[in-house]
Structure formats: C-alpha cells, structure tokens
Amino acid sequence: MRKKMTYTVLAVLLASVTMLNACSDNSTNNGAANNATNNGGGNNEATNTGNGNADSGKAEPPLQELNFPDAFPPVPRAVDQSSYAYDDMSKSYDLDIMVSGSFNQSVPEDKVKEFLEKQFNVKLKFTSMNADDLKNSVSVRFASGDEPDMVMMPVKDVALSLYNAGQLLDGKEVLPYMPQAMQYVTKEYKNWATTKDDQLIGVPRYSVFPDNWAYFIRQDWLKEFGMSMPTNEDELFAYAKAVVEKDPNKNGKADTWLMGAAGAGNGWSMMDALKTMYGHPSWNEQDGKINHPMLDGTTKQFLQFVKKLYDNKLLAPDWYTIGWEPFKAYSLNDQIGLVWYPGWNIVQEQYDAKKKDAVAATLWEPLNPLKSSDGKGGMYGPGGNPGGLFIFSKKLQDDQGKMMRLAHMLDTMIYPNQNYWAVSQGGGPEIFPDDSMVKLNDDGTNVFFIKDSHISKVKPEYQSLADWQFFGYTLIWQVYDDEPVGVTGSKWNQQVIAMPRYKNFDMNLTLDGPTSQKLTDFQNKNEISFVLGKRSFDDWDAYVEEWKKAGGQKLIDDAASQLGVEKQ
Structure with a gap:
C-alpha cells in the first residue's frame, strides 16, 4: 500500500x-x-x-x-x-x-x-x-x-x-x-x-x-443491535437508546452516546444537518413565497428533537461545549454512534486511531438522508x-x-x-x-x-x-x-455525492454580511435555551418575532426581492 x-x-x-x-x-x-x-x-x-x-x-x-x-x-x-x-x-x-x-x-x-x-x-x-x-x-x-x-x-x-x-x-x-x-x-x-x-x-x-459530507453510523453496532440503517427520526432515536443502554464497546461502563454538537459552544455544528429531516435548512421558495427554516417550523422541530435526545441523556456529557478536535477522543475511541464527516476522512482517522487495523476502515458507513416521522425530509442540505x-x-x-x-x-x-x-x-x-x-x-x-x-x-x-x-x-x-x-x-x-439534496437557493442570494452574522450570533445565543429547558417552546412564536427584529425581517425582504418571490 x-x-x-x-x-x-x-x-x-x-x-x-x-x-x-x-x-x-x-x-x-x-x-x-x-x-x-x-x-x-x-x-x-x-x-x-x-x-x-x-x-x-x-x-x-x-x-x-x-x-x-x-x-x-x-x-x-x-x-x-x-x-x-x-x-x-x-x-x-x-x-x-x-x-x-x-x-x-x-x-x-x-x-x-x-x-x-x-x-x-x-x-x-x-x-x-x-x-x-x-x-x-x-x-x-x-x-x-x-x-x-x-x-x-x-x-x-x-x-x-x-x-x-x-x-x-x-x-x-x-x-x-x-x-x-x-x-x-x-x-x-x-x-x-x-x-x-x-x-x-x-x-x-x-x-x-465535493459534496461528500454526510452522517456516518457505526454499522457494526447496528448489526450487534439487530437493527437496520435508520430511515427516519424515530428509528434514529431507537438506535440512540441502544447505543447508550447496550454497552456496544463492551467495557462494562456507561460511556457510549449517540453524538455531540462539537461546536465549542458556538452553534450546532455536527448536529446541524439533523435539521434536514424536517425541511429545507436554509433560504428557499415555497408556493411562490420566500421561506426560511425559522418561518415554517423546521428549526423548531429540529430543536425539539435535540431536546428529546438531551432529556434522555443520549448525548455526550459535554456535547455542546466540546470542540471538533477534542470530540475525536469520543468518536474514534468507540464512544460515539453517529458523526457528521466527509467519507474519506472518517475512514482514515478511524484506521489511524486503531493502529492501522484493517477492520477499523469498515466500522463507519454513510447514512442516507433521514425523514421526519411525518414524512418530510429525505434530503441533505444544498450542495453545488x-x-x-x-x-x-x-x-x-x-x-x-x-x-x-x-x-x-x-x-x-x-x-x-x-x-x-x-x-x-x-x-x-x-x-x-x-x-x-x-x-x-x-x-x-x-x-x-x-x-x-x-x-x-x-x-x-x-x-x-x-x-x-x-x-x-x-x-x-x-x-x-x-x-x-x-x-x-x-x-x-x-x-x-450521489445522495439527494435540497435545491440551492443561497447561490443566487447576496445578503448583507453584518446582518447575517448578527442573526447567526442571535440564534446561537438563544436556541440552546430551548434545548436545555430554560425557555419553553410555548414561546416559539414570540422568539420568531424577536428573530425578525434582530435582522431576520430585513433578510426576508432582501431574499424575496433577489429571488423574485413574494414576502411572507
């Protein structure tokens, strides 16, 4: 070789x-x-x-x-x-x-x-x-x-x-x-x-x-659990429960979890693509009108699923605060069951972590885009x-x-x-x-x-x-x-690369940079509160209005104008 x-x-x-x-x-x-x-x-x-x-x-x-x-x-x-x-x-x-x-x-x-x-x-x-x-x-x-x-x-x-x-x-x-x-x-x-x-x-x-990022799952753990590849959020949750409860690394310790954000406390990072189970993850057009995951419930459903994982203790202990590189101490040492990665990288890194054991190159396999329990999704985020x-x-x-x-x-x-x-x-x-x-x-x-x-x-x-x-x-x-x-x-x-993806509307948008960054910072600061239970989802409509006032409405108007569609 x-x-x-x-x-x-x-x-x-x-x-x-x-x-x-x-x-x-x-x-x-x-x-x-x-x-x-x-x-x-x-x-x-x-x-x-x-x-x-x-x-x-x-x-x-x-x-x-x-x-x-x-x-x-x-x-x-x-x-x-x-x-x-x-x-x-x-x-x-x-x-x-x-x-x-x-x-x-x-x-x-x-x-x-x-x-x-x-x-x-x-x-x-x-x-x-x-x-x-x-x-x-x-x-x-x-x-x-x-x-x-x-x-x-x-x-x-x-x-x-x-x-x-x-x-x-x-x-x-x-x-x-x-x-x-x-x-x-x-x-x-x-x-x-x-x-x-x-x-x-x-x-x-x-x-x-290339567009070669996807979720990768421990196929050997799936076989051990007698499970097939998850196809929707319910099957993914069942897999997550098995990862935590069935000791797949066989060390007798409660030290295995589904995943983590690995964004060093600044956004959803590795977990962000779960949003695609519920709808388009970015700006898009729906029925001739401008749309965004904050407006159609996509972001809300995503956060509710993350909260479900959190409440059931299915995420790594420092799942939100840990950074990408430190998180590898979990994922490459048989403690994590799902990662967001480019295909070649996860194979190479796992192979090296296992001291070039050929079996290590077969542990992870790509997961097709998941659907929500009501049949939405089935595509990864836009590429190209x-x-x-x-x-x-x-x-x-x-x-x-x-x-x-x-x-x-x-x-x-x-x-x-x-x-x-x-x-x-x-x-x-x-x-x-x-x-x-x-x-x-x-x-x-x-x-x-x-x-x-x-x-x-x-x-x-x-x-x-x-x-x-x-x-x-x-x-x-x-x-x-x-x-x-x-x-x-x-x-x-x-x-x-061959997996289905949502249409890329962002390619034809040139939105105000400072406003976009301000809005990203606003969401990173506030959305974790919903997951941790510090803010109720009963307040979601009020939160969307806060998002609009923080710059969301300006971007809605600009995106609608640039795409030639109606405003919401």
Missing part, C-alpha cells in the same frame, strides 16, 4: 483556493497527461500540445456561442489543444495574477513560476495571500489604478462591487476562449455570476471540495456551490492578445486539461517527475500521488509552492486506490 498525503493535510492546503497547472510544449510534453495515459486509460487528447498556432493567423475563439450546460459532464474530458490556435505564442506578455492561498510565503526557487513562464512565453507576477488580505488588497489596487490582470476570488462580494464600479471585464468576453472551463459553467453557476444587466462579473469555477470566480481587469479590453494568453493559460489548468496536474500540490509530474504520479481513469476520475520525497514536503520553505494550485484544483474527481482506506473512503465519497 502506498503512503499518501492525508486528506486532513490536503484540506489545509486547500482551505481557500484552487490549483494552477501549466502548459507543456513539444519538447516537454511527457508529464502528467502522458503519465495518465501510460498508467491506465487516460484521454489521449490531453497529450496534445497547448502552444497555439502563431502562423495560422486565427484569432477566432473556439466557442462561437456560449451554451451553458445543466450539469457537469458525466465523464470529464480534456479539450483538444487545437482549441487554443487563437493564441499567437510568439508574442510575450507580462501577467499580474492574484489568488487566496494557504502558506503565502516566498520560496527560494519557484519552479512552478519558471515552468509557467517558459510554457506560455510570459513574465508572471504572482501574489498569494489569505482571503481577508486578498479582498482588501484587490480593493485597494483597483481603487489606485494598479489593478492586477486577473484575480481568483473565492467569494463574490468584492467582485460584484468592482464590476458595479465598471472596473471588470464582462466574463462573456473571456469565456469563449476557455472551452475547458465552459464545460463547468452550468446554468446555475451562470445565474450566480450574472448581473441585472445580464453580464458576467467573472468566470465561475467548480469548488475544491461554486468555488469562486476568475475576475479580469477591464484594461484587458485594450489588449486582446494579453487577454487571450491569460484565458489560454488558465483554461489548461482546469480539470482534466493537459496541465491540470503540473502544479498540483506543489508541482506534479511535469515539474517533479520523480516525486509525483498521476493516473487518469476511463470514468473521468484520477489518482494523484505526491511522494514524501517531494520538495514541498521535505523542505518547509517550499510549502508555498502549493499556493499555485488554487486556480483549478479540485477533489471532486480525485479517488484513492490504496487498501483499505483509499478504496473504502473513495467508495463512501462517491456514494454520498
């Missing part, structure tokens, strides 16, 4: 951004794309050169019409590299690009930057900083007239402000030159990034992480959020060649184009052929492995090479082939 970088470490690398991959010329085109083909059935199109055609005189974009798909392609394929014939590679350009990174430090020798500059005949100014600093820096640079050519913005708010100020290029002017990215700009993504005058504030991109968007300075309007070069370079970094892996996780096979491996599978998934000998892992001063990855990298199609963790974890990830 190969030893892989843990998903937890990878999550740190991916906290705010996406990966760049560079383009290969004729002399060096034997890296990740060829490795993918040589290691098991990749797409041969990914091995074509990406240098454009300087002699063809072609400047027409490969996409004459923008046809936004309903969904991502079922099997992602790299576009033919002749799509970039519009780009005259004999011309050189200076490109100023920015991204939100994780390490954000200079490196002694930036091999990724050198690789990109050579392949694309450019001189790059690359700036990486944390998300808050990026928002501030981008705003200042645009205000001072020193704007970058392109920014990968992880959120939409600053991008929308800049677009409304007339400082950004309409994304529809760039997207025709990005045929790979176009495959992932779905109708929903397009609507998310479209202004009232039907222009794109940028080019949306897929998220880094964009991973941000590429925004382009309006000054590129005056330099068509520069805009096309930038579009060309970025597009080859989108999955699974020929340079997608080149700068992944600090540099893939094109840059560090002895320290990384790629396998592109026939079903469009890939196995990507960085060895412990990779410079970004051996020398801490090179960790920031990973910040280049935050333009195009994603885990949506990445799988693992090591036994038993990789195979099982990948299986659970794919199973969870």
Whole structure:
C-alpha cells in the first residue's frame, strides 16, 4: 500500500483556493497527461500540445456561442489543444495574477513560476495571500489604478462591487476562449455570476471540495443491535437508546452516546444537518413565497428533537461545549454512534486511531438522508456551490492578445486539461517527475500521488509552492486506490455525492454580511435555551418575532426581492 498525503493535510492546503497547472510544449510534453495515459486509460487528447498556432493567423475563439450546460459532464474530458490556435505564442506578455492561498510565503526557487513562464512565453507576477488580505488588497489596487490582470476570488462580494464600479471585464468576453472551463459553467453557476444587466462579473469555477459530507453510523453496532440503517427520526432515536443502554464497546461502563454538537459552544455544528429531516435548512421558495427554516417550523422541530435526545441523556456529557478536535477522543475511541464527516476522512482517522487495523476502515458507513416521522425530509442540505470566480481587469479590453494568453493559460489548468496536474500540490509530474504520479481513469476520475520525497514536503520553505494550485484544483474527481482506506473512503465519497439534496437557493442570494452574522450570533445565543429547558417552546412564536427584529425581517425582504418571490 502506498503512503499518501492525508486528506486532513490536503484540506489545509486547500482551505481557500484552487490549483494552477501549466502548459507543456513539444519538447516537454511527457508529464502528467502522458503519465495518465501510460498508467491506465487516460484521454489521449490531453497529450496534445497547448502552444497555439502563431502562423495560422486565427484569432477566432473556439466557442462561437456560449451554451451553458445543466450539469457537469458525466465523464470529464480534456479539450483538444487545437482549441487554443487563437493564441499567437510568439508574442510575450507580462501577467499580474492574484489568488487566496494557504502558506503565502516566498520560496527560494519557484519552479512552478519558471515552468509557467517558459510554457506560455510570459513574465508572471504572482501574489498569494489569505482571503481577508486578498479582498482588501484587490480593493485597494483597483481603487489606485494598479489593478492586477486577473484575480481568483473565492467569494463574490468584492467582485460584484468592482464590476458595479465598471472596473471588470464582462466574463462573456473571456469565456469563449476557455472551452475547458465552459464545460463547468452550468446554468446555475451562470445565474450566480450574472448581473441585472445580464453580464458576467467573472468566470465561475467548480469548488475544491465535493459534496461528500454526510452522517456516518457505526454499522457494526447496528448489526450487534439487530437493527437496520435508520430511515427516519424515530428509528434514529431507537438506535440512540441502544447505543447508550447496550454497552456496544463492551467495557462494562456507561460511556457510549449517540453524538455531540462539537461546536465549542458556538452553534450546532455536527448536529446541524439533523435539521434536514424536517425541511429545507436554509433560504428557499415555497408556493411562490420566500421561506426560511425559522418561518415554517423546521428549526423548531429540529430543536425539539435535540431536546428529546438531551432529556434522555443520549448525548455526550459535554456535547455542546466540546470542540471538533477534542470530540475525536469520543468518536474514534468507540464512544460515539453517529458523526457528521466527509467519507474519506472518517475512514482514515478511524484506521489511524486503531493502529492501522484493517477492520477499523469498515466500522463507519454513510447514512442516507433521514425523514421526519411525518414524512418530510429525505434530503441533505444544498450542495453545488461554486468555488469562486476568475475576475479580469477591464484594461484587458485594450489588449486582446494579453487577454487571450491569460484565458489560454488558465483554461489548461482546469480539470482534466493537459496541465491540470503540473502544479498540483506543489508541482506534479511535469515539474517533479520523480516525486509525483498521476493516473487518469476511463470514468473521468484520477489518482494523484505526491511522494514524501517531494520538495514541498521535505523542505518547509517550499510549502508555498502549493499556493499555485488554487486556480483549478479540485477533489471532486480525485479517488484513492490504496487498501483499505483509499478504496473504502473513495467508495463512501462517491456514494454520498450521489445522495439527494435540497435545491440551492443561497447561490443566487447576496445578503448583507453584518446582518447575517448578527442573526447567526442571535440564534446561537438563544436556541440552546430551548434545548436545555430554560425557555419553553410555548414561546416559539414570540422568539420568531424577536428573530425578525434582530435582522431576520430585513433578510426576508432582501431574499424575496433577489429571488423574485413574494414576502411572507
């Protein structure tokens, strides 16, 4: 079994951004794309050169019409590299690009930057900083007239402000030159990034992480209790009672419980998704009117169920005050029967906690979305959020060649184009052929492995090479082939991704940030009182009115207006 970088470490690398991959010329085109083909059935199109055609005189974009798909392609394929014939590679350009990174430090020798500059005949100014600093820096640079050519913005708010100020290029002017990215700009993504005058504030991109969070249950305990997988709140409660009363860890102690919030006293965290048993957990539309879980009883029913668990002593002793990491002392030591987790992570962490006992990788299995006793629910919360968007300075309007070069370079970094892996996780096979491996599978998934000998892992001063990855990298199609963790974890990830989810209305909302935060703080402070019995559910209607006065009504009005529905 190969030893892989843990998903937890990878999550740190991916906290705010996406990966760049560079383009290969004729002399060096034997890296990740060829490795993918040589290691098991990749797409041969990914091995074509990406240098454009300087002699063809072609400047027409490969996409004459923008046809936004309903969904991502079922099997992602790299576009033919002749799509970039519009780009005259004999011309050189200076490109100023920015991204939100994780390490954000200079490196002694930036091999990724050198690789990109050579392949694309450019001189790059690359700036990486944390998300808050990026928002501030981008705003200042645009205000001072020193704007970058392109920014990968992880959120939409600053991008929308800049677009409304007339400082950004309409994304529809760039997207025709990005045929790979176009495959992932779905109708929903397009609507998310479209202004009232039907222009794109940028080019949306897929998220880094897949929708692979779900409830995981101890399947071995279910078998011991003679129970099937719970399908509704009553069956879940029966399982919870068995976990507490039947000593499933066989130590003769009363030290097993259903679950905990693990939010360090600040909200419901691990328990929040139980809300989906009773209805949509966020803003939504119902019968042509705006709706919210506070308005239709969803939040109330959720809190009543949590109180039922609490009153019956089915939750861990410090279930509300304990934080996520300390809670693992329970969940990974046979004391908890239900957790909210990404599939791969729970398998890996349990396997490590049990000193790599193969049986440990089989203890947890994903639970399909539960229903309420009256048949509501049956779906997890909305997924499919964009991973941000590429925004382009309006000054590129005056330099068509520069805009096309930038579009060309970025597009080859989108999955699974020929340079997608080149700068992944600090540099893939094109840059560090002895320290990384790629396998592109026939079903469009890939196995990507960085060895412990990779410079970004051996020398801490090179960790920031990973910040280049935050333009195009994603885990949506990445799988693992090591036994038993990789195979099982990948299986659970794919199973969870396929589970039904509520429609995502939040994607098309831009609500006031301070008001939203104030309302979150208000709910975190007050809702625990209902569970602990300090406030009666007879006061619920009065509480909803307090919620409205605390900012809820303002958000109701704004959400209704933005979604084009009636107010409640």
